[in-house]
Amino acid sequence: MTRKLTPLASAIVAILAVPQLAAEEIESTSKATLFDDVVVSATRATTLKTGEVPAAMAVVNAEQIADQQVNGIERLVRYEPGVEATGNGRFGGSGFNIRGIERNRVKIMVDGVNQANDYDDGVGFMNSGRNFIDMETLKQVEIAKTPSSVLYGSDSVGGTVAYTTVDPADFLEEGDGFGGKVKVAYLSEDNSFAETFALANRSGQWESLLQYTRRDGNELETNGDVGGDGETRTKADPANTSSDSFLGKVIYNGDIHRVGLTAEYFEDRGDGKLLSQQGETSLGKYEDYSYDDTSKRTRVSIEHDWNKSTAAFDRVSWKLSYQTTESDAESHDIYTSNPSMFNPDPVAQEREKHRDYSEDNWQFNFDMVKQFQTGSFGHTLSYGGDAKFTKMEQLNSNFYEHDGNSQSSYFPEVESTVYGLFIQDQIKFGQLTVTPALRFDSTDIDPKDDPNYSDDMSDVKGPSNEDVTFRLGAVYQINDNWNTFFQFAQGFHSPELNQLYFSGGMPGFYTSSPNPDLEAEESDSYEFGMRYSGDVGSAELVLFYNSYDNFIEAETSYENPLYPYGETQYQNVGEVTIQGIEFKAQWWLDDVVEGLTLDFAIAYADGENDTEDKPLDSVAPLNGSVALSYTDSDEIWGGSLAMVASSKKDESDVSEDNLYTTAGYAVVDLTAYYNISDSLVMRAGVYNAFDKKYTQWNDVDGIETGKVYMDRYTEPGRNVGVSVSYSF
Template sequence: MVFNYSVIGLAVGAALMTMPVLAQAPNDANIERINVTGRVFNDYKVGTASGAMRGDIDLMDTPQSVNVIPDFVTDEQLATNLAEVLVNDSSVTAGTTRWNRQVFSIRGFELDSGNGYLINGHQQWSHYVQPIETLQQVEVLKGPSSMLYGQSGPGGLVNMVTKKPTYDSMLDLGFDTDGYGSTRVQLDAGGSLNDAQSIRYRSVLVKQDTQYWREYAANGDNQERDRWLGYLNLEFDLSDDLQLALKYDHTEDKTGIDAGSWLDKQGNVIGDRQTIWDAPWAFTDNTVSNLGAELTWHMSDDWKVKVGYNDQQFNRQRLDSAPQYTEDPFTNGYSIKPFDRYDDWQHKTAYVDFTGEFGFAGMEHQFLIGANYLDYYYLQRRDGGKKAITVIPGQAVDMPDYDYHNVVAGPATTYQYYGFYLQDLMTINEQWKLLAGVRYDEQKKEGEGENSYALSPKFGVIYSPTDNGSVYVNYSKSFTPQGAVNNAADMNDGLDLKPEYGIQYEVGTKWELFNDSLLLTAAVFDITLENITVSEKLPTAIGDFTDITTQGGEQKHRGFEMGAQGQIADSWFVTSSMMYLDAEYHTGDEREGNTPIDAPKWSANIWTRYEVTDNLAMNFGAIYVGERYADTANTITKDGYVRFDIGAAYTTQLMGKDVSIRANVKNLFDTDYIEGGQYNMVTLGQERNFSLALETKF
């Protein structure tokens, strides 16, 4: 779980080292334990990203900026949620965590809950805190990726890759706690269910009770969270060429609501940093399950077909106090508008990929043709929320008698979209590779102007002057459907809006140094988001019309990134990145020339591991995020900050089992900082906190 080498790495490393022995002595009981000093693999560096090209193609052969964050690194950091994972990529900036969900931006563009997140290449409805204990790695795909995944934003995608079954038996038990009394217990088990090892499994169980550092203004109680997670992945070798994988996970996550702090016009936090304006009885209760299947047929050594399906059911009750922003809540109090709400989201996704390698016209081709499909369903019930209640800080407010069960549900929102894609990575010679791809998408949704069509191309060129280095350029495009104008007071009411299109030009380079143990990357990018909707008030009302909505606005984001990941000395490992970003609206309205919220000019991070001995390792980390705006008008700013973290881990043997102890200190110097969010819902950085974890491997 938290200290030692990743399970996948251990399984591979152990298998490689023991192959000669196994050939002579298949009985594990006869194998002598061998103590190996030093590393035989690199935990910080990952060579492939399955989401970048819809296949396990080497990152050096991927003409796109991609960062892969392995679970070994985030286990070292004692990460408990996706936000704590993504701090390892400076192109990702955090937004609000309102309503027990996490919002992120990549290269300054906010990720949408419906199309910004993937799990094993499937789009997921991510309106909740994603569990990370089931993940093998997190891939940050930067820039438009609509050619492979359909509707999505121009900044990029986050693809979460889950843990796979293991051939050999393994069992990890872990426990961690922190200075507030939070606890998390984890079990991670895997192995084969038969002697032939043709049926394998991986299972994860998590129980977490979190005590947060912020307190409710009404009674001084801390926010709490209760979560449990179950995960099972089964693999069946139906034949030498045919494999079936079945996956199921279930999450139950209930927490009090902390919609964030408020900032005044000068950017100062209103009241104490610990103050939660929501009522103590407010909560969100999420129940999320995913049932998936994947069938892989190796037709030959060079050709493969993969078919996947996932059914996501997401139910949420949200009893919200909905505090209303005010700059002076202490004089006359502030108002709340409570409501009880039920949400039912259903995501059904499917894909089929046909991949192969062949030679044609003097070139080697890595070919992909496929299709994917999404069926979306959403239903809401809501009771209350009309009457405002005045609250004085320190004054308790009774929980309202609302019940969404008494409300007749309105019509459900549904849509389906499907896309067909074609991609070819052509090797012209040892120095040159060419990537070309195109996708056709169609979205069908009930209602006028709700059908959308899009064509998404992608091109890339890779030049490799040496075996360990490459330079690439790419062009890619994204699209996001916009529907129709729905405002009776708008002159263009009913107008079919065109999709927003994101267009990126990127030039980058990648180098593997120190015998391929360290990966260095750099990229310069230029992204333009077109067809931004602009809604304005008319200078003078025309009949019953007071507003007008048009399209044609743009958002331009330019910048560069650098990154390093891997081993830089025998006992020293590092993962680090930085980004410069220049982001502006060009919309012709009040946003003209302004910078989007949570788009810093500079950001950087580093996390290192130094192995003092074979049993003792030290860690150091730092995160820098520059000044950001907290409102679209750019009148309220959030100061830049630097946060330092440290940690140490010690591994020993206890009754023949590997036992690890880890201690981490996050925000070592107790820096006051704001992570992200708009001025009326900002997420404050946690004060200094100490974490302790134990892990036993069987």
């Protein structure tokens, strides 16, 4: 009898089937490896190469963003197994899923500034995501796959995505006083055009930058071909999209002082027809359903680096930032509710619904670094802290033809104050580097009395949390080519404000109630890995085990006949564990064809809700990527043939028998670039070249099986992209 391999066994077999790397010490060539990218987020205050970090990291640089024609977070992580983008449809990509942990459990930062929370009203009228940045403003994205709470506090219980925006120096050669870039791009997947203009200047010790990007497009296509209205529709709903992105910087580079001022503004707009939501539903009949949404993010930061050797530090850095994020979702329809005890004889009426959400915050960070020696031990001591003040507001405004106007809030105006202090020491002794780190956080939440909120909050005191987290990392350099690493990291995630106070619903149909007694989520993460870097390429094998306590989930009860569609409340549901294995490698095939490179990556994770003894649905099935790339000897032209693949989601690997599961797939992309001159570059790509119809698991997680419209969640079919950029 032939025994069927489990997904984990299949992953291990695939890894072992890879050509064995030479184990003997050999002199490394000058070619860049997987581990030469320099990152800051792993230590916060100092720079390390990824090969020196005691944890798995993924890095996407500006060249990859350009070559892969990245226009959003979906393309950003397309070739990174174990990391997926979340969100689709009307509100687009909203955040990241790292090894099965997603939404606000993954911290997202832009230049070290925390991004606003992902807010979802739960009924489809509002989803204020965290995708408020244009990819053209970025020079690097660092993804930490393990908890980073010891450095960054709450919200990084599942990992961290750190965006770094471009600087004036990225457009200027040494000695240049003036430079910039003009770029035009087109993608057929959403019929979008993008235009970017950047202008940089250097005068003495001063540098400045102004960059603007404009995007215009339509809906992201699906691979479904059924039009019409309602539940039979599989084509994407028609939409118009546009965005404006401004980035400005002024930097003073002195001998010991560096002072920078950054201003950012991003606005995203979308309007369209929600044809798939029209027709008869369980709540009523929807006609002429449309929307008009706007999201904005504004950020101003001032920062100062002082390089001065004192007894307390060699360098001190601080940053003060103000950021405001606003989302306004407007829905328009003609609606006839189903008869109920509250409305036995309903009539059709025009409705307009506004869902407004805003988050304002002030953030202050400071970091100090001191290097010193104690005997045979070298130390890089870093310490610092954060202070963050946040105000969140939410308002529902309804304008009904017959029922009149009304205003309400799902949660009251809430203010939170967070303080954190951390200390970390990189201790090097011979070939071993050990990095212990410790952090203390204090969180105070203060709800305000809000006339639009259902409960009286005038005498309510919000919860206060104090958390201590610890991390211990170690890297042992076996020889010039091999190292091994280990990390234990604790994480925590304070209850989100809408989880504490969310209250609302529709009489006779459904309701949600607050839970101010929620406790913070906590996690323990273990990670072990081996790395190789030599003259045949580089590789990394990682094993991980993560456990989470007090996991917060929305629980729904259907016992109350007054609410046949459920009573929902956020609760601490108990314990969750996620474990898995990841492998990535890069081989230089110059002996076959000079300039040829093979990249391979695969990730497998298994997640369990231990309290209920059920699989954790947010964990993606076994997935991987392989790419064969070529660069000619003069670096004038090159290209890549890449495949992204995923196994199917087994019915035994979802929490309920009635949930939809996805089939396995393999999708092929072909990209190329040509340097027409030193300044002019043309790039082109064909994505999903064989027009494969496929669905990503995270887009359908939680949807019941038996629906006839599932093709509306499919990814775009064969599509193309082209861009031309000119640097001066």
